[in-house]
Amino acid sequence: MNRxxxxxxxxxxxxxxxxxxxxxxxxxxxxxxxxxxxxxDIARQVAGITGEVMPIxxxxxxxxxxxxxxxCEEGISAYxxxxxxxxxxxxxxxxxxxxxxxxHAGAEVFCVDMGVNADLEHPDxxxxxxxxxxxxxxxxxxxxxxxxVQAIQAGVEVVDELVEKGYRLFAMGEMGIGNxxxxxxxxxxxxxxxxxxxxxxxxxxxxxxxxxxxxxxxKALDVNGLRVDExxxxxxxxxxxxxxxxxxxxxxxxxxxxLGAAKNRCPxxxxxxxxxxxxxxxxxxxxxxxSYMLASHLSQExxxxxxxxxxxxxxxxxMDMRLGEGTGAVLAFNLIDAxxxxxxxxxxxxxxxxxxx
Ligand SMILES: O=C(O)c1ccc[n+]([C@@H]2O[C@H](COP(=O)([O-])O)[C@@H](O)[C@H]2O)c1
Ligand SMILES: Cc1cc2nc[nH]c2cc1C
Numbered sequence: 037m038n039r040x041x042x043x044x045x046x047x048x049x050x051x052x053x054x055x056x057x058x059x060x061x062x063x064x065x066x067x068x069x070x071x072x073x074x075x076x077d078i079a080r081q082v083a084g085i086t087g088e089v090m091p092i093x094x095x096x097x098x099x100x101x102x103x104x105x106x107x108c109e110e111g112i113s114a115y116x117x118x119x120x121x122x123x124x125x126x127x128x129x130x131x132x133x134x135x136x137x138x139x140h141a142g143a144e145v146f147c148v149d150m151g152v153n154a155d156l157e158h159p160d161x162x163x164x165x166x167x168x169x170x171x172x173x174x175x176x177x178x179x180x181x182x183x184x185v186q187a188i189q190a191g192v193e194v195v196d197e198l199v200e201k202g203y204r205l206f207a208m209g210e211m212g213i214g215n216x217x218x219x220x221x222x223x224x225x226x227x228x229x230x231x232x233x234x235x236x237x238x239x240x241x242x243x244x245x246x247x248x249x250x251x252x253x254x255k256a257l258d259v260n261g262l263r264v265d266e267x268x269x270x271x272x273x274x275x276x277x278x279x280x281x282x283x284x285x286x287x288x289x290x291x292x293x294x295l296g297a298a299k300n301r302c303p304x305x306x307x308x309x310x311x312x313x314x315x316x317x318x319x320x321x322x323x324x325x326x327s328y329m330l331a332s333h334l335s336q337e338x339x340x341x342x343x344x345x346x347x348x349x350x351x352x353x354x355m356d357m358r359l360g361e362g363t364g365a366v367l368a369f370n371l372i373d374a375x376x377x378x379x380x381x382x383x384x385x386x387x388x389x390x391x392x393x
Contacts, residue, residue: 040185043192044272044322046299050084058083061090064384068393074352078330078375085303085328086204090379096143096369097198098134098207098362099293100127101191103151103286104169105214106178107256112217112249114239117169120213121154127211127361128158134209134361141369143207145362148194150187151285164190166285173221173256177281184280184288191292192299199300206297206304207332207369208311209362210286213239216337219313221253221282223339225262226269226316227346236309236338237358256282275320283317290314291321298328303372307365308335308358312343319347332368333357 058080063069070076083089102124108117126132127147130139138145148162153169166187170178179187195206216238223234231253237246257263260281267274279288291314297304298318306315306329319326331349334340336358344351352368385392 039189043295043299047295047322047324049324050327051087052084054087054089055080055084058089058379061379064386065378065382066385066388066390072378075371075375075378078352078372079379081330082303082372082375085301087301090376091204092376092380093205093373095201095203096141096205097203098138098143098145098209098366099194100134100145100147100209100211100362101150101286101289101293102147102211103284103289104153105212105218105284106170106172107174107217107252108214109172110174110252111245112252113213114241115213117153117213120211121152121156123211124149124152124156124161125158128160132361133359133363134366137363137366141366141373143366143369146194146198148289150190150289162194164194164289166190170284173218173282174252174259177260178218178283179280179285179288181280183285184276184283187285187288188292188295191289192296195293195296195300199302204302205369205372206293206302207362207365208290208293208304208307208314209365210290210307210310210360212284212286212310215284215286215310217249217253218282218284218287219310220339221256222278222287222313222317223343223346224253224257225278225282226275226320227342228269229342231257233342234339238337270320272321275317279317287314287317291318294318294325294329295322298322298325302328304329305365305368305372306331306349307362308333308360309337309340309343310360311365312340312347315347315349316343330368330372333364335364
């Protein structure tokens with residue numbers, strides 16, 4: 037726990053003076069002020085995070101955290117739990133959507149086994165398995181406090197090791213059949229939102245299964261004592277408690293990825309519903325971490341907009357995607373790179389001899 041507090045305390049505010057410098061530079065470029073819209077927001081934010089007005093990211097990583105969910109035994113997904121280890125192998129062999137989009141963006145995929153319910157071996161697999169899947173949160177707490185903290189710390193360490201190797205831009209990815217149920221429960225517990233608003237179709241369930249999924253989330257909240265009024269929903273202690281009771285190992289790992297990126301002053305790109313649930317937990321554990329996050333896309337999963345709103349993030353893209361894996365986040369790398377090139381390559385009014393308004 038002390039190590040957790042140390043990590044949280046090592047996160048500092050972004051450099052406001054570099055945000056201002058980036059803004060001044062943007063206003064010298066040959067365009068009407070503010071006309072590049074969100075690209076300018078990205079450029080300012082990334083400057084503040086890194087402390088550089090024109091950062092260029094040579095090495096970019098998408099970290100795909102994988103874990104299984106005990107709650108799958110309640111029948112809440114359109115796919116069987118075996119898909120989690122099968123997709124992990126697909127990531128390792130380069131055939132998944134995230135691999136294709138990562139290659140397109142010049143990024144590398146790092147697949148981390150946080151808690152897959154299978155014995156996986158592959159030279160490129162980052163093995164940080166805490167246990168084989170979570171417990172069924174509709175019956176008991178999904179994780180112990182020790183397991184939760186261990187998983188968060190593993191995420192921080194994965195980022196620390198990549199930073200050591202020169203990676204300075206991170207995308208959050210995940211794989212875990214059942215994890216939209218866990219993420220919806222996190223959203224309900226941390227905001228007080230009704231399960232019927234937070235629960236979505238995940239991998240594609242029908243109306244009947246959706247109603248059942250809502251009841252499973254409500255049961256998990258009741259069993260774990262998370263449907264009470266007299267709780268301070270925004271405290272760090274409560275966020276850790278929620279993550280432990282209704283979270284997941286890949287979600288906890290992603291909380292660690294955010295904390296690790298923030299403490300290393302690196303931008304971290306949030307993906308869809310599940311990684312946003314991790315973002316909400318991280319923002320409650322370490323409020324300063326929120327300014328290191330960039331939201332990539334608005335997922336089709338019901339409840340995603342509420343999650344982003346709770347963290348205070350605005351998505352760059354709306355592509356009707358709902359795959360996860362980090363696909364939306366890695367797609368947004370292209371926009372972050374574009375914003376960096378605008379800062380570096382655009383002519384100023386002075387250099388191009390263009391009249392100011
Ligand atoms: O990123 C999203 O918004 C998203 C929305 C729906 C589903 N997913 C992916 O689908 C899996 C979870 O869906 P489910 O139905 O099994 O809970 C998991 O592997 C996620 O990566 C991801
Ligand atoms: C095939 C498949 C791929 C995925 N990638 C992320 N979640 C997924 C769920 C399924 C079912």
